[in-house]
Amino acid sequence: MSNKVIQLERAFIYQRNYLVLSNVDFELNEGEFAYLIGKTGSGKSSLLKVLYGDLPLNEGYGKVGGIELNGMSTGKIPNLRRHLGIVFQDFQLLLDRNVEKNLSFVLKATGWKDKTLINDRIDEVLESVGMISKKKMMPFRLSGGEQQRISIARALLNHPELILADEPTGNLDPETSVEIMNLILNLSKEKNVAVLMATHDYNIIQKFPAKTFKCEDGKVHVAESESLFLG
Numbered sequence: 001m002s003n004k005v006i007q008l009e010r011a012f013i014y015q016r017n018y019l020v021l022s023n024v025d026f027e028l029n030e031g032e033f034a035y036l037i038g039k040t041g042s043g044k045s046s047l048l049k050v051l052y053g054d055l056p057l058n059e060g061y062g063k064v065g066g067i068e069l070n071g072m073s074t075g076k077i078p079n080l081r082r083h084l085g086i087v088f089q090d091f092q093l094l095l096d097r098n099v100e101k102n103l104s105f106v107l108k109a110t111g112w113k114d115k116t117l118i119n120d121r122i123d124e125v126l127e128s129v130g131m132i133s134k135k136k137m138m139p140f141r142l143s144g145g146e147q148q149r150i151s152i153a154r155a156l157l158n159h160p161e162l163i164l165a166d167e168p169t170g171n172l173d174p175e176t177s178v179e180i181m182n183l184i185l186n187l188s189k190e191k192n193v194a195v196l197m198a199t200h201d202y203n204i205i206q207k208f209p210a211k212t213f214k215c216e217d218g219k220v221h222v223a224e225s226e227s228l229f230l231g
């Protein structure tokens with residue numbers, strides 16, 4: 001039996017008192033890549049937020065990277081976050097410091113202390129996204145695609161079992177989107193990292209077909225291929 005990195009059983013997902021998704025049964029295996037699609041407002045970001053501990057799971061069962069989501073106190077969130085990497089549409093790099101300091105900030109915040117180990121890990125993740133030459137650059141001097149590579153490097157820092165990506169190609173031109181997709185898929189394979197990627201980018205889905213979950217009418221289901229392109 002393969003290991004599950006995400007397990008949701010009969011989960012109900014709320015934004016405050018508003019029920020966004022009901023009765024969600026959802027699983028992702030170790031090293032598996034899957035898309036999460038659905039119209040604007042259908043609940044993709046809400047589902048991802050539950051998975052990274054930004055929204056509580058009060059009804060149903062949930063486990064991510066071996067950590068149970070139910071009744072998780074705020075104090076346990078850093079522990080959950082150490083098991084996963086998050087990539088956003090708008091990169092969310094700290095603009096007041098260079099690439100290296102963006103990455104060391106995350107390592108220090110997650111308990112790394114040894115300067116040599118920190119430096120070595122930063123070099124490793126930058127090498128893996130092809131950005132070692134940008135180590136001393138300020139984020140605003142990088143292109144969108146380069147900034148997304150740095151944010152992927154940041155997501156890899158703590159050897160995650162899972163990367164949650166919310167529209168990672170949403171701010172990129174089509175050619176750069178393809179480059180970023182190739183990078184994400186290669187890293188997922190090489191490092192056996194599972195990826196759940198929310199997207200509206202049907203060109204990308206067509207070009208890189210994979211298992212696809214769809215949020216629709218308050219439910220999540222595995223999308224049939226013929227329904228993928230109907231919005």
Ligand SMILES: Nc1ncnc2c1ncn2[C@@H]1O[C@H](COP(=O)(O)OP(=O)(O)OP(=O)(O)O)[C@@H](O)[C@H]1O
Nearest residue numbers: 015016018020038039040041042043044045046047
């Ligand atoms: N903070 C909030 N408080 C109350 N309702 C919210 C909040 N955030 C989102 N919602 C509602 O929850 C529903 C799901 O939103 P969500 O952001 O998960 O959708 P989405 O599928 O990610 O949309 P998009 O593709 O536009 O990012 C929407 O109806 C939205 O209006």
